[in-house]
Amino acid sequence: MEDVVVGPVNLAERVDAALAVQALAFGLSEDEVAVRRHIVLRHLLCPGATAYAATTPGDRLVGFVYGMPNDRAHWWSTVVQPYLRMNGNDGWLDDSFVITELHVHPDFQGRGIGRELITTITDTTDRPRSILSAIDIENPARLLYRSLGYQDLARRVHFPSAARPYAVMGAELPLRRRGDAPPAN
Numbered sequence: 001m002e003d004v005v006v007g008p009v010n011l012a013e014r015v016d017a018a019l020a021v022q023a024l025a026f027g028l029s030e031d032e033v034a035v036r037r038h039i040v041l042r043h044l045l046c047p048g049a050t051a052y053a054a055t056t057p058g059d060r061l062v063g064f065v066y067g068m069p070n071d072r073a074h075w076w077s078t079v080v081q082p083y084l085r086m087n088g089n090d091g092w093l094d095d096s097f098v099i100t101e102l103h104v105h106p107d108f109q110g111r112g113i114g115r116e117l118i119t120t121i122t123d124t125t126d127r128p129r130s131i132l133s134a135i136d137i138e139n140p141a142r143l144l145y146r147s148l149g150y151q152d153l154a155r156r157v158h159f160p161s162a163a164r165p166y167a168v169m170g171a172e173l174p175l176r177r178r179g180d181a182p183p184a185n
Helices: 014-026 030-044 075-087 113-122 140-148
Strands: 005-008 050-055 061-069 096-104 128-136 151-157 164-170
Touching: 005 113, 014 030, 014 061, 014 096, 030 061, 050 113, 061 113, 075 151, 075 164, 096 113, 113 140, 128 151, 140 164
Parallel strands: 096 128
Antiparallel strands: 005 050, 050 061, 061 096, 128 164, 151 164
16 A cells, blocks of 8 residues: 555545546446435435545545445435345344445555555444445455455345446454454354
8 A cells, every 4th residue: 555545534525536536446427426426425414424535645536435324214225125134134234334435546456445445444433343235246346345254145136226236245343354364154
């Protein structure tokens, strides 16, 4: 993570820079960015919402994460609940911290920035576990989440606006650090 610092960020003030990173990392169109801008700003008003950014010495935002304590009344929870219930995992929606978005600029991926962002934000919550959703394919993001202790709670989750299915993953907190042994089964 040489020359990149992770710290708290006022994401409302830096939303455009963050969404520019997300657009590159996630392949979003301008229209999708505009929709997500409103969603991010609305999420940041939720109780307990917090955000961290990865910045270079020139204050260039190259990664960000934000999340909040889960609320079963939120849209995301209402979509994933039936999938979690089918697997006996809907209790994960209670007393969990949701990682809403985590993105790192493609030029900065593979340097441990995503790991630092997610462990930093989850270390700030008093919730005993964390949940998130990720595209349901084997990719570096899912490998990162597994290395931190996240496990699949539901797969092939279909969000109304998404073309591809997602997986919902959960982990007990604190997340595993590099070199930590996985828990014995």
